[in-house]
Amino acid sequence: MKICDLGPLVSAMNLNDPLITALHILGNIKGHYRIVVVNGGGKVHGLIIGRRLLEILLGRRGSSIRAKKGFESVLQEPVNLFMDESYQIFPENTDTETVIKYMVENSLGYVILVDQAGAYKGIIEESCILSRLRGKRFGLRTRNIMSKNVRTIDPEATIRNAAQTMIDNMVRRLPVTLKSTIVGIVTASDIIRHIIRQEGKTGKLGLLDVARILDEGVANVMSQNVHSIQPDSDAGEALDKMVNLDVSGLPVVSKEGQLFGIVSRVDFIKIAKLKGVSTIVEMMT
Amino acid sequence: MVRIEDYTPIVGSTEIDSIRELTEHVKGAKVVHINATPFGGGVAEILNCIVPLAKSVGIDAIWQTIKGETDFFLTTKKIHNALQGDNTVELTEDMMRVYLGTNRSNASQLDLDGEVVVIHDPQPLPLIEGGREGKWVWRCHIDTSSPNTKVWSLINGYIKKYDAVIFSLERYVPRDLSKMRVLIDYPTIDPLSAKNAPLSTGEIQKVLDRYDVDPDRPIVGQVARFDPWKNPLGAIDVYRRVKEKIPNLQLLMIGSFANDDLDGVEWHKKAVKYAGSDRDVHILTNLDGVLNKEVNAFQRSLSVALQLSIREGFGLTVTEALWKGVPVVGTKAGGITLQVIDGVTGYLVESLEKAAESTELLIRRPWLARELGHAGMQHVRLNFLITKGLKNYLRMHIELVGK
Numbered sequence: 001m002k003i004c005d006l007g008p009l010v011s012a013m014n015l016n017d018p019l020i021t022a023l024h025i026l027g028n029i030k031g032h033y034r035i036v037v038v039n040g041g042g043k044v045h046g047l048i049i050g051r052r053l054l055e056i057l058l059g060r061r062g063s064s065i066r067a068k069k070g071f072e073s074v075l076q077e078p079v080n081l082f083m084d085e086s087y088q089i090f091p092e093n094t095d096t097e098t099v100i101k102y103m104v105e106n107s108l109g110y111v112i113l114v115d116q117a118g119a120y121k122g123i124i125e126e127s128c129i130l131s132r133l134r135g136k137r138f139g140l141r142t143r144n145i146m147s148k149n150v151r152t153i154d155p156e157a158t159i160r161n162a163a164q165t166m167i168d169n170m171v172r173r174l175p176v177t178l179k180s181t182i183v184g185i186v187t188a189s190d191i192i193r194h195i196i197r198q199e200g201k202t203g204k205l206g207l208l209d210v211a212r213i214l215d216e217g218v219a220n221v222m223s224q225n226v227h228s229i230q231p232d233s234d235a236g237e238a239l240d241k242m243v244n245l246d247v248s249g250l251p252v253v254s255k256e257g258q259l260f261g262i263v264s265r266v267d268f269i270k271i272a273k274l275k276g277v278s279t280i281v282e283m284m285t
Numbered sequence: 286m287v288r289i290e291d292y293t294p295i296v297g298s299t300e301i302d303s304i305r306e307l308t309e310h311v312k313g314a315k316v317v318h319i320n321a322t323p324f325g326g327g328v329a330e331i332l333n334c335i336v337p338l339a340k341s342v343g344i345d346a347i348w349q350t351i352k353g354e355t356d357f358f359l360t361t362k363k364i365h366n367a368l369q370g371d372n373t374v375e376l377t378e379d380m381m382r383v384y385l386g387t388n389r390s391n392a393s394q395l396d397l398d399g400e401v402v403v404i405h406d407p408q409p410l411p412l413i414e415g416g417r418e419g420k421w422v423w424r425c426h427i428d429t430s431s432p433n434t435k436v437w438s439l440i441n442g443y444i445k446k447y448d449a450v451i452f453s454l455e456r457y458v459p460r461d462l463s464k465m466r467v468l469i470d471y472p473t474i475d476p477l478s479a480k481n482a483p484l485s486t487g488e489i490q491k492v493l494d495r496y497d498v499d500p501d502r503p504i505v506g507q508v509a510r511f512d513p514w515k516n517p518l519g520a521i522d523v524y525r526r527v528k529e530k531i532p533n534l535q536l537l538m539i540g541s542f543a544n545d546d547l548d549g550v551e552w553h554k555k556a557v558k559y560a561g562s563d564r565d566v567h568i569l570t571n572l573d574g575v576l577n578k579e580v581n582a583f584q585r586s587l588s589v590a591l592q593l594s595i596r597e598g599f600g601l602t603v604t605e606a607l608w609k610g611v612p613v614v615g616t617k618a619g620g621i622t623l624q625v626i627d628g629v630t631g632y633l634v635e636s637l638e639k640a641a642e643s644t645e646l647l648i649r650r651p652w653l654a655r656e657l658g659h660a661g662m663q664h665v666r667l668n669f670l671i672t673k674g675l676k677n678y679l680r681m682h683i684e685l686v687g688k
């Protein structure tokens with residue numbers, strides 16, 4: 001099986017598109033966290049991710065241009081100035097096992113596929129792999145693959161606090177907890193979506209708008225309907241739940257409601273490490 | 286003089302256009318780079334390439350090295366080892382005095398008046414103490430994912446004074462720096478440098494003749510500093526195991542003595558002693574006249590390149606070998622796993638025994654080595670060429686002083 005048979009996601013943006021287009025894509029299309037950036041000829045030039053956009057909104061990136069030209073200008077500058085180079089580019093006809101082994105070896109959540117001429121053919125993300133593992137059971141408990149050190153946030157905290165915590169800890173979701181009980185979950189995409197909605201109301205997005213939104217309580221943006229998984233459930237049930245609900249991660253919670261950890265799509269890597277890549281690829285076919 | 290247009294046949298005109306667009310935002314910016322050595326090792330290699338290239342697109346880039354006595358470089362080598370995870374290292378007060386004092390005296394002699402000042406690795410890290418203008422960036426080229434905590438706590442206060450830090454891989458970023466502006470920049474190679482530019486078969490043959498290496502017999506080799514982290518003795522062990530099966534095998538071990546690497550002499554001696562009187566083992570350094578062009582020729586002559594590092598920053602010598610179409614047998618250290626795709630561009634191994642098996646396989650099956658070598662070259666072309674490094678470099682400057 002070739003890696004391109006896994007059904008890569010093919011959306012992309014042009015490197016000369018303004019930065020705000022990236023905010024629109026991540027804010028409006030559910031499930032998006034990474035956007036591949038290509039040129040007019042379809043050649044891959046880089047990648048912009050939700051965390052980078054949060055950094056820009058918080059003024060932790062793009063600060064030089066922001067200081068000289070103002071926040072609104074930053075949003076109109078080409079995404080080329082802010083994106084990251086992409087280093088995980090593979091020919092589309094590469095064998096699936098090879099690519100998954102590479103992702104597992106390097107703990108990567110994605111690879112980008114190109115054709116022989118170097119033109120963009122799609123991005124293979126965790127979701128492409130998880131959807132192939134739907135219904136499978138691994139004989140591993142969710143507690144074996146979850147992350148135990150979970151960063152949480154208080155419902156009284158601001159959206160700014162939540163975004164900063166995500167950036168500092170390189171995570172894209174935070175359970176919102178009150179006295180150790182989960183009352184919600186907030187993701188980088190939730191924050192971006194909330195900010196973009198403001199633009200929809202006023203027709204533009206100014207610094208004051210963003211500052212005001214960032215100072216709102218995190219309760220305004222979190223999802224209250226929190227789906228979770230129990231620590232002793234088979235890891236396959238956790239993957240299924242993430243695919244079926246189209247969410248990128250799930251809190252791992254005991255029957256009594258105690259937060260044990262968090263499991264995310266990229267944890268398929270831990271399953272592959274424990275069960276062997278060949279076994280996982282066999283289960284995918 | 287290098288020109289950005291010269292890279293068009295390799296990376297395409299759109300990549301060059303993209304670089305030109307980025308350049309417009311930082312043209313004329315004065316950027317000062319400081320490291321510990323003008324040659325030897327990956328940092329000097331990167332600066333040798335990126336500084337002229339940055340100049341060619343209109344950045345006023347300059348590169349200086351700090352000066353120090355033996356005790357300074359012995360101390361900084363200890364710091365280097367500690368940051369890579371050697372928990373036996375302890376820094377005494379005297380060592381810290383030498384480390385800080387040498388940096389203080391260098392600060393008064395160096396041109397630190399840049400819009401951006403990029404300090405490479407721990408040796409010149411405390412230069413930031415001497416008062417400053419412009420934006421300061423600490424570029425860490427080593428694997429600091431699990432540093433010696435005592436030593437880390439002695440130096441991380443200096444790191445936190447910087448405006449930004451750059452690491453080669455995300456997993457190398459120590460958690461206590463997460464509140465800083467952290468940039469990730471994979472190292473890259475320059476396909477037009479003397480180390481990597483195409484060579485004719487005649488030029489390769491001449492170099493082999495000069496050093497009495499037989500071009501008609503298989504050659505394996507490791508290009509790396511003589512340093513315990515690079516496991517030079519392990520490379521000799523692998524060669525010996527393979528030679529039992531393929532008696533006409535030759536081993537090339539190539540390194541250079543950098544100013545800041547005083548252990549290098551000792552480990553070179555150890556390697557020479559360990560190799561004994563085997564005339565098929567060639568241990569060569571810059572002191573034997575092996576410079577960039579010779580390394581290029583030797584790498585091109587290899588049947589298999591070895592990279593048996595115990596710890597590794599990124600492993601640019603792996604990139605170099607792959608770019609030359611040579612498959613690599615490497616350990617799962619640092620950035621080697623990003624470059625050696627197991628069974629596609631070479632083999633990833635967890636023991637010397639496995640390294641020997643994979644090496645023997647590739648020597649016995651030249652068609653397989655050719656296939657892997659070809660895939661390696663393509664992997665480097667897609668991911669690790671200097672034009673990507675230059676774009677990241679320009680974006681860093683846009684981030685700090687962009688117009």
